[in-house]
Amino acid sequence: MSEEIVLYHGNGGEGTKELINEILKNFDNDILRKLNDSAILNLKDKLAFTTDSYVISPQFFNGGDIGKLSVYGTVNDLAVCGAKPLFLSLSFIIEEGFLFSDFKKILQSIKEASDECDIKIVTGDTKVVEKGKGDKIFINTSGIGIIENENRDLSKRKIEKGDLVIINGGIGEHGISIMLERLGIKVDEKIKSDLAPLDKLILPLLDKFKGVKFLRDPTRGGVATVLNEIANKFNYEIEIWEEELPIKNWVKEASNILGIDPLYAANEGKVIIIASKNEGEDILKFIKQNRLAVDSKIIGELKNDGNKVYLKTEIGTRRIVDTLKRDILPRIC
């Protein structure tokens, strides 16, 4: 264990795991232990409860801004738990000197995003810190959602060998586009974050298919990190197929230049679906009708017992896709 917390602890990989383990040591309980994106609260209604702080830099980027991100990000964390988003808290930590005009733009974005997702902002907080003690604006949102019926309660579905791995479109677009912007590289219009709310994609999917077994949004740490979490959680080896991975050309090209594997780059409008072998193709067909999933692909399957993720390359070899052990550019969420 290092003495100082460094950026490596924020990258979504081993460092973050170390930080989270340190936290879990203190607060172990049956709800938190599940490490789902939302806490499921068993009151009379089954509620989901989730929190996220958004520290992205730049605050305005191609495809969105920190305001939209702070709503969609939390909406997505609720949706992947089968919860319809209902209530949102909104807390700002603003650095002295931040422009009111930018603050208003962010508020406008939050308004549009929360209206779109039909989630009510019901409580909030504002703090202002001295110049040099923050970075323009940080936003925390916590969300409460309701799991409206049994079909949406994913906890009762069982993962099996042969289950398929589906993703609803291009990999790594948020992370790679933000990195380009952070490096000051001028990007054209098509190079942008995939930021989007997934509730209207996910909830009807759960209603229709019993074969949807597990969902997670591959944000910080990317697809590789989420697949490793799934492999570990359920004790299956996961194999993904390079030739099936939906990766846009600009992501491939930029990844090469940056030296970053898009599998580790953040997504903000993507969901990994673990689906039964039987229903996989039907699920694919169904989600492709949604504009947020036209490029959906079956990208892999759960193989034997184990806890590793393998990539089967286009030339037929297999290599381990491990969790992050080194640093990538931070502040992309």
Added chain:
Amino acid sequence: MSEEIVLYHGNGGEGTKELINEILKNFDNDILRKLNDSAILNLKDKLAFTTDSYVISPQFFNGGDIGKLSVYGTVNDLAVCGAKPLFLSLSFIIEEGFLFSDFKKILQSIKEASDECDIKIVTGDTKVVEKGKGDKIFINTSGIGIIENENRDLSKRKIEKGDLVIINGGIGEHGISIMLERLGIKVDEKIKSDLAPLDKLILPLLDKFKGVKFLRDPTRGGVATVLNEIANKFNYEIEIWEEELPIKNWVKEASNILGIDPLYAANEGKVIIIASKNEGEDILKFIKQNRLAVDSKIIGELKNDGNKVYLKTEIGTRRIVDTLKRDILPRIC
């Protein structure tokens, strides 16, 4: 409206009001509009939902630390709404270089505080930002509590002329002690924050007395700010009596040196109780049995229609106690 957000916007007074109004313009809804410390969610069970970001500097101070503050602060926001604290989210924004040993101390504090309040931490998040883009550690907690019975539902109680203003002890201890520490003034043991959880004081009080009509914890902006909020919310003139204000000698002395009125200094273990004239004395007697309320006092009353707060001085004159219009030292919550 100024162009830049400056520290003045974080002081709990007019500047903060300006900031909040800007936010409310965007998100007006019937729950948020109430501007209670917690949002009340009308599901089958009546829930309260609240959020706060804690940016206090120094992170460790006489009487507590940012960890305890981030639990007790949110517990208190739930309790003043009549809600028993149930679930807490916990989100960290950590500056690169923060010592792991300090992080562990804070986690230990959070553990002790959450155990003490019997509140479960059920979801969380960690972000790490580059050195110079934060201030060691910021913590956001959001809390969910349950309003267990009709007696604890304050929304049904009616404020009247003649109602009394009660506080459970010494005013301004958190704010003044933090300010002394921030200025590097060595303080002895008795000079410390009043930081404490108020749920076990407040909830039994609501069960026992119908005459408890409104509760609020006077944190940022202090007693003066909360009383002005109450005067505005219910349209009554409030008069407080200088000779009845419980203010410890060290607070008086330090306030004089700092040039800060303790009525505007933050409290973290105090609650303002608006109580019926009939039950006021019984309420006082009841709460004084609790170690967090031994110095309780009736400090004023609701007079005529109006929306101003007046201080009746020891020499018999009356002066307006206005909302904050200037800056005081920041980062005390």
